[in-house]
Amino acid sequence: MNIVIIGAGYVGLVTGACLADVGNRVTCVDHDPAKLDALQRGQVPFYEPDLDAVIVRNVAAERLSFAASLEPAMRHADIAFIAVGTPATEDGSADLSHVLAASAELGRAVERDTVIVVKSTVPVGTCERVQRTIDAELRMRGVPWRATVASNPEFLKEGSAVDDFQRPDRIIVGTDDPQAQRLLAALYAPYNRNRDRLIVTDVRSAEFTKYASNVMLATRISLMNELARLAEKVGVDIEAVRHGTGADPRIGHHFLYAGVGYGGSCLPKDVRALARLAAEHDQSTPLLDSVQAINDAQKRLLSAKIREHLHGRLEGATVALWGLAFKPNTDDIREAPSLVLIDELLRAGATIRAYDPVAAERVRQAVPDARLQLCRNARAACEGADVLAVVTEWREFKSPDFRWLAQTLAQRAVFDGRNLYDPQYVEDCGLRYYGIGRGRRETALAPA
Ligand SMILES: NC(=O)C1=CN([C@@H]2O[C@H](COP(=O)(O)OP(=O)(O)OC[C@H]3O[C@@H](n4cnc5c(N)ncnc54)[C@H](O)[C@@H]3O)[C@@H](O)[C@H]2O)C=CC1
Numbered sequence: 001m002n003i004v005i006i007g008a009g010y011v012g013l014v015t016g017a018c019l020a021d022v023g024n025r026v027t028c029v030d031h032d033p034a035k036l037d038a039l040q041r042g043q044v045p046f047y048e049p050d051l052d053a054v055i056v057r058n059v060a061a062e063r064l065s066f067a068a069s070l071e072p073a074m075r076h077a078d079i080a081f082i083a084v085g086t087p088a089t090e091d092g093s094a095d096l097s098h099v100l101a102a103s104a105e106l107g108r109a110v111e112r113d114t115v116i117v118v119k120s121t122v123p124v125g126t127c128e129r130v131q132r133t134i135d136a137e138l139r140m141r142g143v144p145w146r147a148t149v150a151s152n153p154e155f156l157k158e159g160s161a162v163d164d165f166q167r168p169d170r171i172i173v174g175t176d177d178p179q180a181q182r183l184l185a186a187l188y189a190p191y192n193r194n195r196d197r198l199i200v201t202d203v204r205s206a207e208f209t210k211y212a213s214n215v216m217l218a219t220r221i222s223l224m225n226e227l228a229r230l231a232e233k234v235g236v237d238i239e240a241v242r243h244g245t246g247a248d249p250r251i252g253h254h255f256l257y258a259g260v261g262y263g264g265s266c267l268p269k270d271v272r273a274l275a276r277l278a279a280e281h282d283q284s285t286p287l288l289d290s291v292q293a294i295n296d297a298q299k300r301l302l303s304a305k306i307r308e309h310l311h312g313r314l315e316g317a318t319v320a321l322w323g324l325a326f327k328p329n330t331d332d333i334r335e336a337p338s339l340v341l342i343d344e345l346l347r348a349g350a351t352i353r354a355y356d357p358v359a360a361e362r363v364r365q366a367v368p369d370a371r372l373q374l375c376r377n378a379r380a381a382c383e384g385a386d387v388l389a390v391v392t393e394w395r396e397f398k399s400p401d402f403r404w405l406a407q408t409l410a411q412r413a414v415f416d417g418r419n420l421y422d423p424q425y426v427e428d429c430g431l432r433y434y435g436i437g438r439g440r441r442e443t444a445l446a447p448a
């Protein structure tokens with residue numbers, strides 16, 4: 001098929017590259033000249049494992065190309081995907097300006113009957129707005145073409161985006177139009193050989209399913225983080241609880257990790273946007289509000305623990321920080337917990353020696369403060385530091401030399417924001433260990 005993708009970001013680029021990889025001809029259109037320039041020179045503008053290889057081989061095979069405008073690709077397009085950003089506005093609602101601008105551009109560029117697929121995460125009713133926007137342009141042009149708008153939310157995760165796209169748990173297609181259903185079923189057939197992954201529903205349900213999925217994930221994390229706080233107080237290790245609860249197949253082991261709060265470009269904004277949608281319909285959202293409040297507090301937990309260990313003396317202290325990206329295997333720092341920790345430490349007068357395998361440069365641009373020193377590797381970050389905080393669970397942080405750390409860190413403490421380490425082993429090596437919800441019998445407080 002001939003495919004046009006509007007928006008060459010995480011979702012658009014992965015979608016375009018993967019669809020080209022199974023034989024489609026794909027044009028990715030983006031307004032950002034720097035991004036286009038990089039792509040045209042064969043460079044992927046962000047870090048995503050395996051993506052560059054898929055892009056390079058499909059560009060070489062002339063199945064994948066990049067363009068600044070929809071012309072002339074729309075002349076041959078069977079399907080056009082809208083994969084532009086939907087960031088949060090000030091009041092938390094999804095900013096649809098990019099989606100609606102792309103819709104108007106599509107209305108001006110459609111040159112044949114085309115299925116328009118909204119892949120961006122959008123509130124219920126947006127696809128209908130997209131349809132109206134495109135139809136108005138088509139009417140103004142007086143052309144006979146039909147654009148059928150369908151919803152097809154994306155569920156990939158950054159850091160494993162290519163694999164997630166190629167092996168989806170489910171493919172949600174929202175449309176009542178039988179022709180669009182058939183076309184999208186054919187497009188996704190390579191990922192649905194057993195015919196069990198495609199869920200066809202109405203447009204509004206598809207739009208809602210995306211938010212429901214993300215807020216469920218966020219809720220699980222906040223619940224685990226709340227349990228972790230209590231676990232610490234009553235002498236319970238949340239890691240043991242995670243194993244025990246996850247063994248129930250109704251609960252499952254995935255997404256049960258207590259930590260420093262969820263970040264990224266999606267969970268935080270989507271929880272906010274759904275709460276906002278509810279408010280617009282006069283519905284309160286006590287659960288979603290708590291999910292967000294717990295997450296905000298969780299992002300501040302590590303700095304409070306560090307402050308306590310240093311007896312309140314953060315001023316003049318030096319904190320080594322491992323991990324800046326909001327999760328491993330990405331350089332994305334949008335709403336990253338590391339940024340909250342950095343902000344709190346800098347405001348308290350501390351110096352930070354930070355290391356991240358790929359996200360350092362982005363943090364340098366976001367936080368141009370000389371007291372944030374970006375280091376060339378994990379060990380260098382610890383030299384001259386008082387304590388170590390681990391915020392992102394990159395593989396290379398999983399098994400450090402704790403005895404060396406005990407000799408190097410002046411205040412001999414590790415703050416494990418991802419519960420990577422065995423507390424007893426760390427302490428046997430001569431360090432004080434602080435995790436998230438790693439209560440032990442001796443740390444339990446007697447009830448008041
Ligand atoms: N990042 C992720 O892991 C996931 C994101 N989503 C959703 O997918 C959507 C896109 O997210 P990302 O890919 O992260 O966004 P992004 O911000 O990485 O990329 C969006 C791209 O669209 C381009 N753009 C905006 N308006 C345009 C226009 N009119 N014409 C051409 N290009 C235009 C921008 O220049 C940018 O390169 C959002 O709604 C997001 O919530 C869904 C699943 C996963």
Ligand SMILES: O=C(O)[C@H]1O[C@H](OP(=O)(O)OP(=O)(O)OC[C@H]2O[C@@H](n3ccc(=O)[nH]c3=O)[C@H](O)[C@@H]2O)[C@H](O)[C@@H](O)[C@@H]1O
Nearest residue numbers: 154155156157158255256257259261262263264266326327
């Ligand atoms: O809509 C989106 O954009 C995407 O949002 C999330 O994907 P992503 O944000 O890339 O990453 P996740 O793996 O979900 O992690 C989000 C945050 O939650 C944190 N997390 C995750 C899992 C866990 O058990 N505990 C935990 O604190 C991570 O560290 C990270 O900060 C969803 O997992 C994807 O399905 C969805 O498509």
